[in-house]
Amino acid sequence: MKYAQNILETIGNTPLVKLNKVTEGVDALVLAKVETFNPGNSVKDRMAVKMVEDAEADGRLKPGGTIIEGTSGNTGMGLALAAIVKGYKLICVISDKQSKEKMDILRAVGAEVVVCPTDVEPEDPRSYYSVSKRLASETPNSWYVNQYDNPSNALSHYEQTGPEIWEQTDGKITHFVVGVGTGGTISGVAKFLKEKNPAIKIWGIDTYGSVFKKYHETGVFDDNEIYSYVTEGIGEDILPKNVDFSLIDGFTKVTDKDAAIYTRKIALEEGIFVGNSAGSAIKGLLQLKKHFKPEDVVVVLFHDSGSRYVGKMFNDDWMREQGYLKEEFATALDLVRYKIDKPLVFVRTEELVSHALYRMKKNQLTELPVLDSNEIVGSVSQDDLLERYRISSNMEDVAIKEIMSIPFRVIDADASLVEVSDMLENEGALLVLCDGDKKYQVITRADLLNSI
Structure with missing residues (x-):
């Protein structure tokens, strides 16, 4: 019989x-190293287990101990598998920009998840770097993994991923393309491949808001390069020790929008359901196509599974909110097409201001139509509520009929965007009749902006 002794x-x-x-359009053979086939569905399984086993070997991790790590989710999953099999506790510190799916998965495999704000400096005590270190200092019998500076990270890819790629390509690989975060994957693979053939080119994929590309090209760590970005798993606002810039031939940067769009394209055009950094890698590879020749063999690494991003890149509403969906807008109906199947959010004449406030906050709206016996008889807006608040701060129990304004103007579904724009210049919102059954939706200036 052939079977594994455990999932590791x-x-x-x-x-x-x-x-x-x-x-x-790429004039070369392009091969994807699909790391979702690992049990934790990401490349990080490799280095997570290597780091744990090396820490066990030299006594940094002791029986019954607690593993603590700052992670974007995937390393945490790999560590969780090791912790389950080997009997450790795990605390994962994660930034709030990471997908809800990643946090839920970590909790599902027994990790304690601590969420930290993204938009803070690395030295800030609230950052996930600082919180990880603090928890490690406060927790008895604990080990702080520190994947950014832990040499076992890159070593795992030198020992495993690099040799696999060399063998699978029969030594014919000419270029390796991969997103760069902690630096372990690119540095470990690059070291092995360049030892086999120094002519192999190593390209790193960076994101806007990260310091890697400029630092590689100039040696300057530019704080002005650092700002918040959406792309997950690649880019950094620090220089991890695992990034060996001497092994990297160049970087290209990919926008958040392109990363998201190409993440979806990989699924739709190749049937490979992979994550956000894969979209970055493919768009980056396309940006580098002038470097490839017909006889070249280009290997691009897909880090993780698309299941981590179902609520983001694979969700139309999220993509629309980010302005990433390419849609054609010509009429008033086009502006509300994304919410045409959703019920109209409204408030009734006898309801209270507190009800209107709740619905505005819950649905992120600034305008609500007012109904009485299923007919639209008025409207209420943030401006109405602010005006009432100036008169009296005690307004939560006031009936809507006491403060409502005239109903929103009703426009035809085929009204042009120019007509909509002209009307919204003087009015806070409009109503568009979506079908013949008095099914209305509200058009606001925000809807118009979303069409740009």
């Missing part, structure tokens, strides 16, 4: 898959 023995030996449609 299934890590590695992930497939190399030819890309066909998403890389059209």
